[in-house]
Amino acid sequence: MARITAGVTTSHVPAIAATIDLGKQQQPYWAPIFKGFEFSRKWMAEHKPDVAILIYNDHASAFDATIFPTFAIGCADEFESADEGWGRRPVPIVKGNSDFACHIAQSLILNEFDMTVVNRMDVDHGLTVPLNLLFGDLKPEDAWPCEVIPFPINVVQYPPPTGKRCFDLGRALRKAVESYPRDLRVVVFGTGGMSHQLQGTRAGLINREWDTKFLDGLTKDPIGLTKIPHIEYVREAGSEGIELVMWLAMRGALNDDVKEVYRFYHVPCSNTALGHIILENQ
Amino acid sequence: MSDKQLSPYLNEFEDIPGTLVFNTFRSRQGFNLNQFCMSLMKQENRDKFKANEAEYLKPWKLTPEQNDAVLKRDYLKLMQNGGNIYFLAKIFSTDGFPYLVAVSTMTGMSQEEYSKMMLGGGRGIKGNRSKSNPSL
Numbered sequence: 561m562a563r564i565t566a567g568v569t570t571s572h573v574p575a576i577a578a579t580i581d582l583g584k585q586q587q588p589y590w591a592p593i594f595k596g597f598e599f600s601r602k603w604m605a606e607h608k609p610d611v612a613i614l615i616y617n618d619h620a621s622a623f624d625a626t627i628f629p630t631f632a633i634g635c636a637d638e639f640e641s642a643d644e645g646w647g648r649r650p651v652p653i654v655k656g657n658s659d660f661a662c663h664i665a666q667s668l669i670l671n672e673f674d675m676t677v678v679n680r681m682d683v684d685h686g687l688t689v690p691l692n693l694l695f696g697d698l699k700p701e702d703a704w705p706c707e708v709i710p711f712p713i714n715v716v717q718y719p720p721p722t723g724k725r726c727f728d729l730g731r732a733l734r735k736a737v738e739s740y741p742r743d744l745r746v747v748v749f750g751t752g753g754m755s756h757q758l759q760g761t762r763a764g765l766i767n768r769e770w771d772t773k774f775l776d777g778l779t780k781d782p783i784g785l786t787k788i789p790h791i792e793y794v795r796e797a798g799s800e801g802i803e804l805v806m807w808l809a810m811r812g813a814l815n816d817d818v819k820e821v822y823r824f825y826h827v828p829c830s831n832t833a834l835g836h837i838i839l840e841n842q
Numbered sequence: 843m844s845d846k847q848l849s850p851y852l853n854e855f856e857d858i859p860g861t862l863v864f865n866t867f868r869s870r871q872g873f874n875l876n877q878f879c880m881s882l883m884k885q886e887n888r889d890k891f892k893a894n895e896a897e898y899l900k901p902w903k904l905t906p907e908q909n910d911a912v913l914k915r916d917y918l919k920l921m922q923n924g925g926n927i928y929f930l931a932k933i934f935s936t937d938g939f940p941y942l943v944a945v946s947t948m949t950g951m952s953q954e955e956y957s958k959m960m961l962g963g964g965r966g967i968k969g970n971r972s973k974s975n976p977s978l
Contacts, residue, residue, distance in 0.1 A: 574931075575940055619928040621883070625869065625876040643883050645935025716928055718865040719851065755964075758927045760918070762860030763945045764956060766964025791854045795971050799861050800927075828960040830942050 562660070562737045562744035566607060567810045567818070567839045568600070569750040569778070572616060572689040575830035577649055580697045593834060596824040597693045603822065603838060604694045608705075609747040611657055613664075613733070613813075614687055615711045615806050616751040619644070622681035628717045629676035631729060633668075634683075634710035635661040642682035650700050651688050657707040660740060664709070667736035673729050683710050690751045693836070706747075715752065715803050723793075723805045724786040730812020737813070750810025752803025754825075754835035755796070765798040766833045771825065774804060775837060779820040782811045800832075817842040859973050864926045872924020875912075878902040879929040888936045918948040 576593070579585060585594045621642040623629065639654040665675050687710055692698070695705055714720050721729075730748075737746055754771040757763050774797075777785045785808060793802045818839040826834045848856065855863040862868070869876075878899065881887045891898040899909055911919035912933065920930055927945075934944040946956035959965060971978040 575942065578940065619931070620876070620880065620926065624880040625873050625929065628869075643885075645882055645888070645932040646938070647885070716864065716926060717869050718855075718863050757861065757965075758941060758945050759921050759948060760860040760862050761949050762858070762965065762970055763949050764959055764965040765967065765970060766960075767967045768963070770967070790851075794855060794861065794863065795858050796967065799863060827963055830940065831945050831960065833964065 562611075562740040562742060562746055564734055564737055564746045564748055564813055565609065565841055567748045567750065567814045568690075568694060568837070569753075569807045569810055570690050570693055570836040571753055571829065571832055571834040572686045572751045573829045573832050573834060574619075574644070574685040574689070576689045576692070577685045580692055581649055585697065593826055593829055596826055596834075596836065599822050600694055600824075600836065600838060601696055605705075607747065608745065610744040611660060611707045611709060611746045612691075612749055613709045613711055613737075613746060614690060614749040614751065615713060615809050616686035616690065616749070617715045617803060617806065618712045619684050619686055620716065621684035622678070622712070628714045629712070630714045630721055631673060632676040632678050632712045633661055633665050634678050634681060634712075635665060636679055636681070639681060639683045639708075639710060641688055642684040644684055649685070649688055651692070652698050652700055652702050652704050654683055654687070654691070654704060654708045654710070656709055660707075660742075660744065661709045663740050664733065664736040667739055668729070668732050671732040671735065673732050678712075681710070686712075686751060690749055713806050713809065715805065719790065720802055720805060722790070723788055723808045726805045726809040727782065727786045727812035730809040730814075733809070733813045748810045748813045750807035752806050753797070753801060754804060754833040755798050755801045756832035757798030758800050758831055760799070762798070764831060766827055767796050767798075768825075768827065768833065770796040771833050771835055775823060775825065775835060778807060778811055778837060779818060779839060782808065785811075811839075814839055815841045857973050859970060862921050868924045869926070870924070872926065872929075874903050875908045875920065875923065875925050876929035878904065878912075879925075879932040882932040882936050891936065915947070917944055921948070
């Protein structure tokens, strides 16, 4: 059967995409950020997942203003990098796993999570930046080392789902994975965050203390984190800090007991407090 | 949204200073604006827009405020008129600017001041939590 071996969270800042695409990783501003992922890339290369289920949010790329699906899953065979206004990113095409994704969609819906099934979509920086950070700065002619199931959650139009709902979705996702008959090693990504605000006169907000508590809670007390209401995310971590509910979907998919094998936190990454954690199932 | 009775859920967000939460009502208000932004995901449309911005905007039926704010790249006004940053990103990406530059224009700070603030650890939370209780 398929099983989830680990969870990874990371911010998915678009400026990281531009930095990789323009080959500026060694610049003094960026070098410490990429250094922060050296361990993670080694860990991932040794961990060798077959499939990554990548929870992220679409940033008005695949979904325009006509439709905001709360929970969606990409069931296509492959996904191209989106043109977000400066051309498509020069990264490998993302290969999905259609059979596994369709199984997960069915299992989730029958477990009362009403997924939107997406049979064609482009994927934006929300998905490709985490792939870069964990798998390396690959070129279009390369291949990502595992299959990827894109799992977009709406955090753009309010209300997004609650943290608790995302955590429960993660638990249902674990059941869905474990009921798939093929032997697959699965890593679940929760992306976005940490504190940042990209709009209004309060833009630039960073709250290291709150972020640190969230990172601590993710490992040791995720149930406690599920009690955080939307207003607290926005007040304490900024209007875009709400993305952290997606980290709880990842956490729900893991066992209660996890081992934190790595943590990285860096300010600033563009407008954002970059946070990253690796948790292995015990 | 001014003549609208907000729900208790949305009312809470109104207490956060300098913050506009993109809710379903603002999404309705900004629909045409945000769909115009999406059109800039194609190079041919970016070329047409750059060639004659005012002409390109006509079929999108923006309000006069939205239209004017697009031409002036007044991102704060665009947000106040139903725009969302991820949609508006298509405009500043077309202009060749990153988020940091566009976002800084909404704060009343110069780009240099804003970048310096970020390098110093970002905008602090103290005093920025609540309009009704600025000491928080």
